[in-house]
Amino acid sequence: MDRQEISVRTARLSDAETIARITAAYAESGIMLKRAPENIIENIRNFFVAEIGGRVVGCCAISFFTLHLAEIRTLAVCDAYKRNGVGTMLVNKAEGILREEGVRSSFVLTLSPEFFLGLGYKTVSKEMFPQKIWRDCTTCPKLMECDEVAMLKELQIVVSS
Numbered sequence: 001m002d003r004q005e006i007s008v009r010t011a012r013l014s015d016a017e018t019i020a021r022i023t024a025a026y027a028e029s030g031i032m033l034k035r036a037p038e039n040i041i042e043n044i045r046n047f048f049v050a051e052i053g054g055r056v057v058g059c060c061a062i063s064f065f066t067l068h069l070a071e072i073r074t075l076a077v078c079d080a081y082k083r084n085g086v087g088t089m090l091v092n093k094a095e096g097i098l099r100e101e102g103v104r105s106s107f108v109l110t111l112s113p114e115f116f117l118g119l120g121y122k123t124v125s126k127e128m129f130p131q132k133i134w135r136d137c138t139t140c141p142k143l144m145e146c147d148e149v150a151m152l153k154e155l156q157i158v159v160s161s
């Protein structure tokens with residue numbers, strides 16, 4: 001597949017159902033946390049989608065924690081479109097928005113550490129993100145047996161002259 005065919009844009013409300021469908025498939029197999037459609041709708045402005053030929057094939061979201069720390073989450077690419085650079089483009093887009101906002105570090109909790117290693121993320125202790133634990137992890141069924149890897153990246157802020 002030609003990577004030029006992939007485009008990434010901010011999600012619209014009409015994408016919410018597709019995002020819910022793409023992520024539900026992974027949530028059912030325990031690869032990611034299930035996000036209820038109403039939760040996706042509520043946070044739709046923080047989502048991005050990747051399109052190929054007008055079809056939404058992937059998504060991700062940003063979640064701000066402090067002025068300088070944000071999470072990249074709910075990253076998912078439809079099975080049939082994996083390994084074509086879609087995931088990379090989604091993360092690049094999310095990081096670009098975070099840089100524009102002056103956020104210095106982005107983190108992920110993931111079961112796909114190899115993918116994020118390639119994008120410059122380093123494994124860290126989950127205890128580095130107590131805000132995350134209080135906001136999301138306490139309601140997660142896996143809380144005591146969390147198998148996700150926490151990873152952090154320092155974002156290079158581009159100062160425009």
Ligand SMILES: CC(C)(COP(=O)(O)OP(=O)(O)OC[C@H]1O[C@@H](n2cnc3c(N)ncnc32)[C@H](O)[C@@H]1OP(=O)(O)O)[C@@H](O)C(=O)NCCC(=O)NCCS
Pocket residue numbers: 026031032072073074075076077078081082083084085086087088089108109110111112114115118
């Ligand atoms: C992780 C995920 C988003 C990657 O999306 P993708 O579009 O396939 O990723 P890319 O094509 O941009 O991959 C870029 C590179 O990352 C690495 N990579 C991607 N998936 C990988 C995997 N499963 N195992 C090891 N390395 C992987 C490869 O080096 C790849 O480059 P290559 O294809 O040239 O070898 C996708 O596999 C997915 O949706 N997984 C299920 C949900 C999930 O785990 N989300 C992360 C939660 S935070």
